[in-house]
Amino acid sequence: MAAGKSSIGQLLARELNWDFLDTDTEIVNQTGLSIPEIFRKYGEARFRQEESLLIQRLVNINHTVIATGGGLVLNPDNWVTLQRLGMLIHLYVPLELALQRVKKRSERPLLARPEEELSKLWLERLAIYNKASVTFDTSGKNPEAIVAEISAYLKGDHCHVTTNKCWRF
Numbered sequence: 001m002a003a004g005k006s007s008i009g010q011l012l013a014r015e016l017n018w019d020f021l022d023t024d025t026e027i028v029n030q031t032g033l034s035i036p037e038i039f040r041k042y043g044e045a046r047f048r049q050e051e052s053l054l055i056q057r058l059v060n061i062n063h064t065v066i067a068t069g070g071g072l073v074l075n076p077d078n079w080v081t082l083q084r085l086g087m088l089i090h091l092y093v094p095l096e097l098a099l100q101r102v103k104k105r106s107e108r109p110l111l112a113r114p115e116e117e118l119s120k121l122w123l124e125r126l127a128i129y130n131k132a133s134v135t136f137d138t139s140g141k142n143p144e145a146i147v148a149e150i151s152a153y154l155k156g157d158h159c160h161v162t163t164n165k166c167w168r169f
Contacts, residue, residue, distance in 0.1 A: 001070045002101035003091035004138045004146065009067035011147045016154075019064040023054055023072055030054070048075065055081050073128050089150060090132035095122045097139055 006022050013020035027050045028034055038047045051072045058066070059081060066085070073079050082088055093101075095118070113121070129135070134153060138146055 002098040003093040004143055005067040005091055007143045008091060008138070008146050008150075009065045011143050012150055013065040015147055015151050016063075016065065020067070021058070021061075021064050022067045023051060024067075024069045026054055027051065027069075048072075051075070052078055058085060061085060070125060074125065079128070079131075087134070087154075088132040090129040090135040091146070092129070092135050092137045093139060095119060098122070 006025075009022065010020050012018075024035060027038070027047070031038060031050065033041070035047065038050065048071065051069060052075055055072065055078050058064075066082075068082070073082065099115075099118070136146055136149055136153075
């Protein structure tokens with residue numbers, strides 16, 4: 001949450017000349033309901049089911065940057081399907097910064113939880129996110145800088161944008 005998945009994903013897709021798909025937006029478009037409405041009317045379990053159904057429909061998609069909702073990867077089947085689709089990139093942001101970025105946004109149903117519960121949820125998700133192919137820290141960076149780092153990584157030139165140090169694997 002609030003790591004920049006949508007904004008960075010859109011910019012990266014443009015950089016790669018690929019399509020872009022945001023799973024949350026796709027679910028809203030398909031159901032005709034906002035995410036808070038889905039949570040309110042049907043609960044989190046129904047929303048997670050919608051995520052899983054969407055991911056299953058994407059199995060043959062190519063040349064697309066996919067920004068997933070933060071909880072989509074909690075389902076191990078979703079994780080496996082995403083791995084088959086391509087490289088998984090984790091955009092890391094510390095919890096405190098994520099909460100600061102979203103504190104005034106009401107469309108985040110999980111934010112209604114107490115802070116200690118949010119911290120526990122963040123740590124649980126982090127353990128899964130850390131299994132991604134690569135992690136980029138989005139703290140204190142603008143989306144363009146992060147896209148430059150990801151693009152360099154994908155091209156095989158692994159550069160740290162702020163220090164200009166590069167390496168090849």
